[in-house]
Amino acid sequence: xxxxxxxxxxxxxxxxxxxxxxxxxxxxxxxxxxxxxxxxxxxxxxxxxxxxxxxxxxxxxxxxxxxxxxxxxxxxxxxxxxxxxxxxxxxxxxxxxxxxxxxxxxxxxxxxxxxxxxxxxxxxxxxxxxxxxx
Numbered sequence: 001x002x003x004x005x006x007x008x009x010x011x012x013x014x015x016x017x018x019x020x021x022x023x024x025x026x027x028x029x030x031x032x033x034x035x036x037x038x039x040x041x042x043x044x045x046x047x048x049x050x051x052x053x054x055x056x057x058x059x060x061x062x063x064x065x066x067x068x069x070x071x072x073x074x075x076x077x078x079x080x081x082x083x084x085x086x087x088x089x090x091x092x093x094x095x096x097x098x099x100x101x102x103x104x105x106x107x108x109x110x111x112x113x114x115x116x117x118x119x120x121x122x123x124x125x126x127x128x129x130x131x132x133x134x
Contacts, residue, residue: 055090057090057091057092057095058090058091058127059091059095059098059099060092060095064095064098064099064102065102066101066102066103066105066106066109066111067106067111068102069106069111069112069118069121070121070124072099072102072103072106072112073112073117073118073121073124074121074124074126074127074128075089075099075103075128076103076112076117077117078116078117078122079116079117080115080116081113081114081115081116081117083099083100083103084128088128089128090128
């Protein structure tokens with residue numbers, strides 16, 4: 001009887017692909033240690049040290065208010081009074097829209113000058129990435 005079961009198993013092995021007879025992948029790796037390099041000279045797995053960290057919006061944690069003129073003046077050109085775009089400020093779309101609305105509101109209400117940047121804030125450190133000033 002045992003001989004007949006072994007021959008039947010061989011019969012099915014010929015008909016069914018070998019991949020179906022193998023243990024499932026989740027069972028093969030269970031409880032087995034990670035493969036270590038065979039020699040100490042082999043490279044090991046590590047993150048790319050040259051990969052730049054993802055760029056983050058600098059204002060996502062800060063509440064933008066039209067009365068905070070010193071913060072808003074960082075996003076205005078000192079020569080023309082124009083609001084810098086997203087490619088210069090590095091802000092996300094939502095915060096750029098909030099900053100633009102706050103600057104316009106501050107200008108209408110008289111907190112900020114419209115044509116030029118307030119001379120009081122000209123010496124503040126720059127938080128925008130301005131490579132080519134106007």
